[in-house]
Amino acid sequence: MFFIRSCGGREIEPLVSPSGTSVDVYAQNYDATTLGNSNEDSIIKYGYQLFSQTPKYIGPDNGNADMVYQGNRLACKNCHLNAGTKPYSAPLIGIIQRFPQFRGRENKIGTIQERINGCFERSMNGQMLPEDSREMLALVKYLEWLSRFAPEDGDIKGQGFVKIFIPNRAVNLEHGKEVFSKNCAVCHTPSGKGVKDPNRYTYLYPPLWGDDSFNHGAGMARVITAAQFIKANMPFGTTYDAPLLSDEEAYDVAGYINQQLRPQKANPERDFPDLLKKPVSTPYPPYADEFSLEQHQMGPFQPIMEYYKNTYNITKNK
Structure with missing residues (x-):
């Protein structure tokens, strides 16, 4: 039996049970609102808020012209259902393990940050988030947290x-x-x-x-x-x-x-x-x-x- 660590550094359930059977990634706890108040948990929760209420923070009506990265008012959750955990709605469980990856649209190996910005330019009809911004860090941390139960290669049933x-x-x-x-x-x-x-x-x-x-x-x-x-x-x-x-x-x-x-x-x-x-x-x-x-x-x-x-x-x- 082996363990992986969550983003908060805590030991969590093994990816593989003693019988060798993979855990059901969809049966795990992905409720970010239950996280604590550590710095790590706080940035994950901010990532979840960005994911579920994207326009509130970086949309056209957020009240800060310097923080407008969307041209529309969709949220990430509108396509990646159940906060990114619904099978066959492009679930994001395991997405971190699947990057970097080759994408034909750019014809190169791309990072998870580049993939997120592809969504901002297209699905959000906006512009790229700075890769060193707090918002990009929070979104990536949220995806890491969603991916904590995924297998090493990130491949899960219900992917895509x-x-x-x-x-x-x-x-x-x-x-x-x-x-x-x-x-x-x-x-x-x-x-x-x-x-x-x-x-x-x-x-x-x-x-x-x-x-x-x-x-x-x-x-x-x-x-x-x-x-x-x-x-x-x-x-x-x-x-x-x-x-x-x-x-x-x-x-x-x-x-x-x-x-x-x-x-x-x-x-x-x-x-x-x-x-x-x-x-x-x-x-x-x-x-x-x-x-x-x-x-x-x-x-x-x-x-x-x-x-x-x-x-x-x-x-x-x-």
């Missing part, structure tokens, strides 16, 4: 998003609108603009398009990625093992959402220096193929995937 069967057709926008009206509008409103929290800073139900949503450079702006997230997590209360929507419904509603107006990221052409690494459902050019912008945004995606397989022997699934 669920896989779906991608229909071999273009998105059906009319069907997507019907799915949205029936399943999504009750929380996100028929306008898709979401419902603000009474605290005035964040959203109870985030906007899916419009000025306060993610920009078109975010991963969620890709139909396949959005459909995978929706399948395992939406409507509210859905879990990966009890989905409500079919793969086709998730696909069409993802396409409908991503065809609505949203902020545009500056200089998107600088993404993916190696265009062969660009996901097929990336909604902006340039591409290393001759398929239309509309097909990259709405499918069918199989012909594009087949082109890369036949031409470059590259297997793409998103």
Whole structure:
């Protein structure tokens, strides 16, 4: 039996039980509000507050023009559900152990700080946090704390998003609108603009398009990625093992959402220096193929995937 140490230096449960069976990382305590008042615990709690109420501290309405790093009013928790601990909603348990890692969008090995700043530029439609800032330190410390039960390589069940069967057709926008009206509008409103929290800073139900949503450079702006997230997590209360929507419904509603107006990221052409690494459902050019912008945004995606397989022997699934 061996132990790892938490960010506060305390011994915690072993990663591997005496029988050799890995612990259930999702069954552990991730309630940051129960931490103490040491300097280490205080910075973790600040990281949790930044994660769950991001605009309050670094959003457009925080009251300090020097601390505005967001262009919208989303919080990290709006995509990484249950404060970053929900399976198949890109959970952040183990994320620290998985970095540094190679990312095709930058075509290089990147740090966890660079990955966080990618979210600020895209999902938050903002600008990079200084890597030596208290806010960056707090976010990283929170992710370290979430990762304390993860295995050495950081790989966990429920990592990323669920896989779906991608229909071999273009998105059906009319069907997507019907799915949205029936399943999504009750929380996100028929306008898709979401419902603000009474605290005035964040959203109870985030906007899916419009000025306060993610920009078109975010991963969620890709139909396949959005459909995978929706399948395992939406409507509210859905879990990966009890989905409500079919793969086709998730696909069409993802396409409908991503065809609505949203902020545009500056200089998107600088993404993916190696265009062969660009996901097929990336909604902006340039591409290393001759398929239309509309097909990259709405499918069918199989012909594009087949082109890369036949031409470059590259297997793409998103």
